[in-house]
Amino acid sequence: GAVVSQHPSWVICKSGTSVKIECRSLDFQATTMFWYRQFPKQSLMLMATSNEGSKATYEQGVEKDKFLINHASLTLSTLTVTSAHPEDSSFYICSASPDRNPGNTIYFGEGSWLTVV
């Protein structure tokens, strides 16, 4: 079964509104989680690193005020797309690892489809 879960699986929102996507680690604590986005027929693009108890680290070119990340607990990170526009429509995916040892498995969520109309 899934060890990293995302909610919602898909969401449709109106242009100009904000939408929140949750990422939960089900069987472990994760100090760090990662958010990706994927456009059709393209690879995953890392957006940001979510850090529990501190500010997220954003990749170059990703607007931090547009994509708000909150990592309030060791099992939950949220991504809020603010003032969404149709070009924000994408597949958003999170990942987490039980700890920061690179020898450990990194698990991905099922992904969340966002459609902005």
Place this chain on the structure above:
Amino acid sequence: DAKTTQPTSMDCAEGRAANLPCNHSTISGNEYVYWYRQIHSQGPQYIIHGLKNNETNEMASLIITEDRKSSTLILPHATLRDTAVYYCIVSSLNTGKLIFGQGTTLQVKP
């Protein structure tokens, strides 16, 4: 992070072994090789990972060359459900951050 190079696409007959190559010539000594696959409209699925020794699990085998500059993922008996995009990724030390390339689209044919 070390970059990887994979063929864009490959075909494999159902029931035969699928051998997916990956080049990572700039890999550092403490970086692992991870393999994931993504079936359309789903999140990436973990397959296997390794440092320098060959690894095997219930899904696949990972063969890493002695110089660690390349690796091969082997699906021993491919099925139609193995049709997916396969990503070979080299990890940064202690970050959990995975940088995805374009991957290999594997098409398993009847």
